[in-house]
Amino acid sequence: MEKPEVDGSHSEETCSHFSSTPEDERLPQAASESHLSCLKQDILNEKTDLEATFKEAELAACSVELFLPLFKDTVEEISFENVGDSLSSMLEKLTDNESENTNLKKKVLEKETYIQELSCLFQNEKANALKANRFSQSVKVVHERLQLQIHKKEAENDKLKEYIKSLETKITEWNLQLRKNKHEAVAMKESSKQKTIALKKASKIYRQRLKHFTGDIENLTSQIRDQEAKLSETISASNAWKSHYEKIVIEKTELEVQIETMQKQVTNLLEDLKKVEDLGKNSCEEILRKLHSIEYENETLNLENTKLKTTLDALKDEVVSVENELLELQEIEKQQKTLTEVYKTQIQKLQEAAEMVKSRCENLLRENNLITKNKNKKLEKVDANHNLLRKLSLEEENYLIQLKCENLKQKLEQMDAENKELEKKLANQEECLKHSNLKFKEKSAEYMALARQLEAALEEGRQKVSEELEKMSSRERALQIKILGLETELRKKNEEQNQLVCKMNSQAQHQEVCLKEIQHSLEKSENQNESIKNYLQFLKTSYVTMFG
Numbered sequence: 001m002e003k004p005e006v007d008g009s010h011s012e013e014t015c016s017h018f019s020s021t022p023e024d025e026r027l028p029q030a031a032s033e034s035h036l037s038c039l040k041q042d043i044l045n046e047k048t049d050l051e052a053t054f055k056e057a058e059l060a061a062c063s064v065e066l067f068l069p070l071f072k073d074t075v076e077e078i079s080f081e082n083v084g085d086s087l088s089s090m091l092e093k094l095t096d097n098e099s100e101n102t103n104l105k106k107k108v109l110e111k112e113t114y115i116q117e118l119s120c121l122f123q124n125e126k127a128n129a130l131k132a133n134r135f136s137q138s139v140k141v142v143h144e145r146l147q148l149q150i151h152k153k154e155a156e157n158d159k160l161k162e163y164i165k166s167l168e169t170k171i172t173e174w175n176l177q178l179r180k181n182k183h184e185a186v187a188m189k190e191s192s193k194q195k196t197i198a199l200k201k202a203s204k205i206y207r208q209r210l211k212h213f214t215g216d217i218e219n220l221t222s223q224i225r226d227q228e229a230k231l232s233e234t235i236s237a238s239n240a241w242k243s244h245y246e247k248i249v250i251e252k253t254e255l256e257v258q259i260e261t262m263q264k265q266v267t268n269l270l271e272d273l274k275k276v277e278d279l280g281k282n283s284c285e286e287i288l289r290k291l292h293s294i295e296y297e298n299e300t301l302n303l304e305n306t307k308l309k310t311t312l313d314a315l316k317d318e319v320v321s322v323e324n325e326l327l328e329l330q331e332i333e334k335q336q337k338t339l340t341e342v343y344k345t346q347i348q349k350l351q352e353a354a355e356m357v358k359s360r361c362e363n364l365l366r367e368n369n370l371i372t373k374n375k376n377k378k379l380e381k382v383d384a385n386h387n388l389l390r391k392l393s394l395e396e397e398n399y400l401i402q403l404k405c406e407n408l409k410q411k412l413e414q415m416d417a418e419n420k421e422l423e424k425k426l427a428n429q430e431e432c433l434k435h436s437n438l439k440f441k442e443k444s445a446e447y448m449a450l451a452r453q454l455e456a457a458l459e460e461g462r463q464k465v466s467e468e469l470e471k472m473s474s475r476e477r478a479l480q481i482k483i484l485g486l487e488t489e490l491r492k493k494n495e496e497q498n499q500l501v502c503k504m505n506s507q508a509q510h511q512e513v514c515l516k517e518i519q520h521s522l523e524k525s526e527n528q529n530e531s532i533k534n535y536l537q538f539l540k541t542s543y544v545t546m547f548g
Helices: 005-021 025-077 081-211 217-374 379-548
Strands: none
Touching: 081 379
């Protein structure tokens, strides 16, 4: 009754044992495989022993069947009660042996089917173990690739951050340079204003002195010399201003070149950002593809789990069917018991018939004795000799029958001993199956724990991937915001530079106009000086001519 349940538990133990085989549990797997091979060898050895015992039992049964008609003939002829009792016991033992032989044959067939099922389950679970190992390896490879991509993205983001920081430092340096240029332009404006004010004052003084030209000639000559010195100073100042103006123009060209380089760098940065965005999109698409593949593999694993559950349900149904078959076999055994009882009643009837035959034989013997008393002495002698011969033959036959009965008893004792050994072996196998059932339960629990760990690891990987994607998107948004801010700052700086250039151009034009006016006034003053010199020479010549 308990054997199919134990077989099912053993199959479930093999399923769990070969389904929960990660990379860290290869040694226990090898041990379990060796244990299974040992069990198979033990079962095969037991099978061979059982076949040998079956052959011996069949030979004994055949010999007993051959001797049955002789036993029946002798039962009719022999009038001893002990022989009848031994025959009934022998028949009962023969029926028991035949029933035991049939049961053993059934057990052997069940063992063969059980071994075939174990081999099929062993191969299936090997395939499942290989699939699980491949899946765990693919998950590890995907996890490592994702980590490498995350590290690469972080390195690229760090490089971009450093590059943006360098750009910010350069922009601050350019702002400082622009501020310095503004301060220098303001200082130049103030110096030019002061110089124009001084020139205006000098021109006013010069005009006043020209108005008072009728003064002493020596004062005029001294004033002319002073004016010449001032003119030389103004000329040197104008030359210095021109050189400074040329430097400003050169710096302006350099600033324009720097602005162009900055614009080129900004365009390059925008192109790099576009490339980075494209790479980020491609990497996101690859990650999504890998996630879809992982989800597909999870679905396949779930389908395999459902298949395993269906197989377990089928095994349970088979166990129920086997239990029903066992109940039917029990009913058949009950029927056989009833048949044995019927056979016992028939044997009792045969014994009664034998007793009747014995009584008839006694009556016939008495009649024959009466008849023989009337016969001659010769006939009595012949009958006596004939009876002696019959008795001797019957004694020999009885002795042979007793020897055969003793041999059969010895064989039956051997069969009982072998049956006891088989029962012990079956008990040991049941204990082994119980132990394997416990192992199966433990392995199933471990497999469930590993499945939960895999699901948790997959969920953690998905969460990490989503978090990394969110971080990447937030970083990209921050970078885009920074780039937009930098672009606005660059636009403002360009506008300010354009305004400064316009102001510088206007100032340069104003300074050129002022210089032209100064040159014109200087030319006028030189002309006036020449006219004064000519007038002085005329006075000198007139004085010489007048006063000789």
